[in-house]
Amino acid sequence: MSKAAQSSLTKFAAGTTTEEVVQTAVLDLGTSNQKTELVRDGIEEFQAMASYIGDMVPSIPEPERYPYNNVFYQLVTGEFEDRAVKASVAQNAAHHAVDMFTSHAQRGDHGDRPDLGNGSFLKLTNQDFELVENDTGYGFKASFIRYNPIWFHVNTTPHSREYLERVFDGDADTGSCVLHVTDDGDVRAHLAVKWPVEVYEPHDVSTHVGVDIGENVLYAAAAVSGDGVAGVKMESGREFRHHREQLQQKRYRLSEKGDLRGVKACRGDIERYTDHVLHTASKEVVEFARDHTPCVIVLEDLTGYRETADDPIHDWPFADLQTKIAYKATAEGIPVELINPRNTSIRCRKCGQATPEFRDGADFKCRRCGYEVHADVNAAINIGQAYPDQNQ
Ligand SMILES: [Zn+2]
Structure with a gap:
């Protein structure tokens, strides 16, 4: 899960509140050579102005070091009289420099000058x-x-x-x-x-949307409430796998021929295609969850899981898809929680018996109670039911 998504998750207060x-x-x-050059020039001026103010800040008494102090504006516009950028951008550069000093001081780096002027942005x-x-x-x-x-x-x-x-x-x-x-x-x-x-507190809701990201499927999502299942949504991963493999083979052939430009273009194709598929899949998962709000989305904590290098599915973009789901869920105010993935794919969601033989590819059949279901749906239900997680 991305840092941004995580930090906004921790902000959820008890009860329903509105958050930004x-x-x-x-x-x-x-790209256009001329426009790119104008932006480069703008970046250079912005950074030079931030650096200049950075040199001035220590000589200004601390109580006067606030971004809107007119002194900084006067200083920077006076020094950079022949600048190409507007006065408001000069003001932004001064703000940026003073803000950097403030956050620098808040981190306890008193006296040091923050790193200003080497950035590559405007x-x-x-x-x-x-x-x-x-x-x-x-x-x-x-x-x-x-x-x-x-x-x-x-x-x-x-x-x-x-x-x-x-x-x-x-x-x-x-x-x-x-x-x-x-x-x-x-x-x-x-x-x-x-x-x-x-936004609401995940512990306050009884509907959990468990999401399994498998090999057979891009995702299987199940909305569970206690022992009941309110809905299921699933998307096959076959086409994605097939098309990705084709592109990867093409890249390999180009690389054999020494066509570096072709390899680069092909790599771009793979990235764009993957991004498009994961975007669509994550959007579908969050739309499914939105139909069951208030709910909490439950994902498997795959930390360490992908590090198994000989795992044939380590190339599958699990983490990317999870990050996208978490990011889009945050955008809708839906909390996301992680659970331990232990046994979620081999445990019967009806009777609780966990045996590897119950699972055969996409099929799940419990030999204890006779329950039969798509294996990834069984896993998604287990994931939803595993929150709040007793094992973590
Ligand atoms: Zn069973």
């Missing part, structure tokens, strides 16, 4: 950029240079489209935005997107 979820949308703004606030929706999709207007806004077309991905839809549906607000240039010369915007969600 903040997640980062990564926008691919494409920070914008709401007044320095604008998102637009048009016939060709989404546009991003970056207006960090005086009188010269730069327009970008957003190359949407399943990830970014979801956030952009939230914003244009009026369900979410945008916060600050950070611009980077990738090694390939592509411009990326890391945009903070925030919206309110109702």
Whole structure:
């Protein structure tokens, strides 16, 4: 599970409350030599200004070291009179430098100068950029240079489209935005997107959505409440496995031929395809859970599990899918809990008997009580019933 998802999980208070979820949308703004250069210049100026203020801060008395102090603004705009970026961006650089000193001091590093000026980003606030929706999709207007806004077309991905839809549906607000240039010369915007969600304490709900990520299936999800099963949803992993194997074989053939460019392109294809499938799967799981709210999503704690190098399924992107589920669940205010995976795939969910022979590929048949079911559905139900976990 991602750190972001975990930290917001720990914030859940007892009872139902409203909390603000903040997640980062990564926008691919494409590449164009000239626009990329303008962003690079902007980054350089921003970092130089942050570094300059960083040198000045120690000479300012501590009570006056707050980001909105006009002294910093005067200092930076005075020193960088010939800058290309707008005054508001100079202000952002000063804020950034002072904020860094504050968090530096909070960590107990008094006296030391935080590392400023070596970053590779340019920070914008709401007044320095604008998102637009048009016939060709989404546009991003970056207006960090005086009188010269730069327009970008957003190359949407399943990830970014979801956030952009939230914003244009009026369900979410945008916060600050950070611009980077990738090694390939592509411009990326890391945009903070925030919206309110109702949250509740996982212990207060009786419906548990157990999710099994198996070999036969991408996922099997079961909504359980006590001994009853309120619903099941499953997605086969066959097509995903097949297409991934084809792409991997293609990459191998290209690599044999020494076609490095082809290998790189093929690797990109595998990443994009995997990302697309996992995005869709995680979205389906969270939509299924949303139909059963209030509920808690229960996942297997696979820490250590994937480290078995000779495990034939270690290549299966378990962790990625779990992270995506947790991230999307947090976006909906649905808590996520982990349980110990011991015996979840071989235990009969009806009578509790656990024997490896009960499971044969996708089939589960209990020889004690006669219960028969899809093996991954049996596992998903067990996972849902295993929370709260007595073994952890
Ligand atoms: Zn049984």
